[in-house]
Amino acid sequence: MKMLIGGEWKAAASGGEMEVVNPATWETIGTVPLGGHEDAGAAVDAAGSAFAGWADLPPVERGKVLFRTAALVREETEHLAATLVAEQGKPLREATDEVRGFAHVLEYYAGLSSSLYGESINTKAYGRIIVERRPLGVCVGIVPWNMPVLIAGWKIGPALVAGNTMVLKPASTTPLTTLAIGDLFLRAGLPEGVLNVVTGPGETVGEALVTHPNVRKVSFTGDIGTGRHVAETAAQTMKHVALELGGSDPMIVCDDADLKAAAAGAVVGRFYNCGQTCTAVKRVYVFSDVAERFKELLVEKTRAITVGDGMETWVRMGPLNNAAGLERIEGVVEDVREEAEILTGGRHPGGKGFFYEPTLITGLPADAPTLREEVFGPVLPVVEVEDLDEAVEAANSTRYGLGASIWTKEIGRAERGCRDLEAGIVWVNQHLKVPPETPFGGVKWSGTGRENGLHALERYTEEKALLIRS
Numbered sequence: 001m002k003m004l005i006g007g008e009w010k011a012a013a014s015g016g017e018m019e020v021v022n023p024a025t026w027e028t029i030g031t032v033p034l035g036g037h038e039d040a041g042a043a044v045d046a047a048g049s050a051f052a053g054w055a056d057l058p059p060v061e062r063g064k065v066l067f068r069t070a071a072l073v074r075e076e077t078e079h080l081a082a083t084l085v086a087e088q089g090k091p092l093r094e095a096t097d098e099v100r101g102f103a104h105v106l107e108y109y110a111g112l113s114s115s116l117y118g119e120s121i122n123t124k125a126y127g128r129i130i131v132e133r134r135p136l137g138v139c140v141g142i143v144p145w146n147m148p149v150l151i152a153g154w155k156i157g158p159a160l161v162a163g164n165t166m167v168l169k170p171a172s173t174t175p176l177t178t179l180a181i182g183d184l185f186l187r188a189g190l191p192e193g194v195l196n197v198v199t200g201p202g203e204t205v206g207e208a209l210v211t212h213p214n215v216r217k218v219s220f221t222g223d224i225g226t227g228r229h230v231a232e233t234a235a236q237t238m239k240h241v242a243l244e245l246g247g248s249d250p251m252i253v254c255d256d257a258d259l260k261a262a263a264a265g266a267v268v269g270r271f272y273n274c275g276q277t278c279t280a281v282k283r284v285y286v287f288s289d290v291a292e293r294f295k296e297l298l299v300e301k302t303r304a305i306t307v308g309d310g311m312e313t314w315v316r317m318g319p320l321n322n323a324a325g326l327e328r329i330e331g332v333v334e335d336v337r338e339e340a341e342i343l344t345g346g347r348h349p350g351g352k353g354f355f356y357e358p359t360l361i362t363g364l365p366a367d368a369p370t371l372r373e374e375v376f377g378p379v380l381p382v383v384e385v386e387d388l389d390e391a392v393e394a395a396n397s398t399r400y401g402l403g404a405s406i407w408t409k410e411i412g413r414a415e416r417g418c419r420d421l422e423a424g425i426v427w428v429n430q431h432l433k434v435p436p437e438t439p440f441g442g443v444k445w446s447g448t449g450r451e452n453g454l455h456a457l458e459r460y461t462e463e464k465a466l467l468i469r470s
């Protein structure tokens with residue numbers, strides 16, 4: 001495939017290409033251009049040229065293009081989902097959900113297209129102040145490989161509806177579905193240059209986009225370390241920056257919780273997408289008087305997870321997306337193998353593919369490094385606590401603050417969790433789901449922005465004040 005710049009499909013200026021590999025089979029499934037500095041510059045130029053015309057359209061006309069794209073995405077779901085499985089590894093059912101989720105996000109923002117209101121204040125003494133919301137200009141979206149389609153939608157939807165143009169950079173291992181979606185935008189009538197997709201490594205293409213003086217906003221989703229670097233770099237040219245970074249979401253299971261529902265929630269919350277979800281359940285704190293029963297349920301449900309190539313209908317969990325991810329997960333388990341008890345799983349099954357068994361660990365001390373850092377794969381530590389005070393303190397004892405959940409039937413405990421858990425989103429008796437209406441993002445080191453909802457739409461605009469004296 002080629003990349004999308006200014007409405008045309010282009011090879012890299014250098015002529016270089018990079019291979020995309022299926023993480024379940026290690027087969028090469030396609031090649032994309034190995035973009036570099038020059039290609040990033042061309043994409044920003046194309047987005048810059050398209051900006052005035054796009055920003056000038058009535059917002060509902062912009063919304064109509066998104067509605068048409070969403071309809072095409074729904075028509076093409078089967079093909080897009082299969083491409084996503086092949087490059088990312090997730091089971092077909094999850095890939096289908098993700099593609100439909102992308103269409104839903106576009107429809108949501110298309111529906112909001114005429115809801116960006118300004119303000120008017122009559123000061124009498126100085127006349128009338130009108131506050132307009134203006135688009136920012138060229139925005140850059142940098143996307144990770146774990147949810148490449150949905151996260152792209154969280155950026156494209158609000159950016160385009162608000163009147164911005166965009167350059168999107170998918171992760172190196174998952175560019176194919178994003179490029180296919182770029183084609184659907186063109187077929188839906190998106191003017192050339194409004195959305196550009198540039199492929200290539202973060203260190204070259206990503207860096208060139210973040211340093212480009214004509215880019216006004218960078219919306220970055222990825223690792224904390226990369227995010228900090230992006231923020232520092234973007235500050236040199238005073239860009240708006242949104243950072244959606246890692247998480248180490250705690251789940252608190254109280255002694256009055258519906259244990260079956262909590263165990264099911266923990267299993268889906270951790271092993272969905274092979275544990276590679278920013279808001280996955282990454283640590284469970286369970287009250288000690290129900291811990292044994294809860295662990296039994298958890299082991300039973302975890303052992304029932306079938307692992308294999310995501311295209312097989314019987315598969316519930318695919319491989320990790322890449323070799324580095326598998327190596328990190330193996331390291332996490334080896335580091336604790338001596339001190340902890342592995343209740344189930346704990347190994348790479350051998351053969352081809354970046355597979356790792358769904359794994360449960362118990363017996364770790366509350367201050368174990370595994371509980372403080374983000375574990376991005378199918379390994380779930382379960383820790384016993386005496387009461388809610390201890391659970392909340394342990395839950396908050398990391399630098400992360402993306403999501404958290406509390407499982408209880410008592411309203412007082414639920415309210416305590418909502419109030420005291422340090423997170424951008426707190427779920428009660430559920431974990432993971434983020435409908436497009438939900439403002440989504442982290443506190444502490446998990447990030448500085450919000451995606452989804454009207455809040456994200458506003459963040460793709462800036463206020464312009466007009467003081468009018470008649």
Ligand code: NAD
Pocket residue numbers: 142143144145146147151169170171172200201202203205206207210221222223224226227229230243244245246247277278279374376402441442446447
């Ligand atoms: P990553 O930081 O390695 O890469 C993310 C993107 O940044 C990729 O497209 C990459 O090519 C690009 N990149 C790398 N170096 C760059 C540079 N110097 N300048 C500009 N761009 C650069 O992250 P990853 O491993 O792909 O993703 C996993 C991480 O993402 C996890 O920590 C996960 O929790 C986090 N995540 C967060 C959210 C959220 O909404 N908070 C959602 C999904 C994933």
